[in-house]
Amino acid sequence: GAVVSQHPSRVICKSGTSVKIECRSLDFQATTMFWYRQFPKQSLMLMATSNEGSKATYEQGVEKDKFLINHASLTLSTLTVTSAHPEDSSFYICSARRTSSGNTIYFGEGSWLTVV
């Protein structure tokens, strides 16, 4: 069964609004979670590393004020896309690192965001 759950799986929002995506580790605590964006038929593009209790670390070129990340607990990280625009439409995936199993990373189911 899934060890990392992501919600919602699909969301449509109007241009200019904000949308929040949640990522939960179900049976382990994750001090580190990751957020990715994926374009069709391409690999994962790491957006940021979410650290429990501290600020997220953003990859170069990712706007931290636009993609707000909060990791308030050891099992939950959220990604908020603020003032969304159609070009933000994409497949967003989170993952959590399980240190008890060789630093294996488990992925959520992904969230399709469509901005209209």
Added chain:
Amino acid sequence: TQLLEQSPQFLSIQEGENLTVYCNSSSVFSSLQWYRQEPGEGPVLLVTVVTGGEVKKLKRLTFQFGDARKDSSLHITAAQTGDTGLYLCAGAQTNAGKSTFGDGTTLTVKP
């Protein structure tokens, strides 16, 4: 410079054929994972290898971790249409806060 190079990027074969996907790096990894992703879904973990020279089998899939823990391969025997998907390798380094992903291999198995 890509830390983890995955090849081939695209592979289209007939059902029943064998194939191998490679992940190569000049860096040493403490562990390496292989994932399979279907369109519209998140990647699903297939295997984790941690020991140099380790070989793991998952039905028709054979995973190998290089002796120096810098490279890995995924071999599929007698491919089936259900094997179609994006295969990703990811290497974790002990002192790094994040894993490194290969660019992925899009596999299409035709009936």
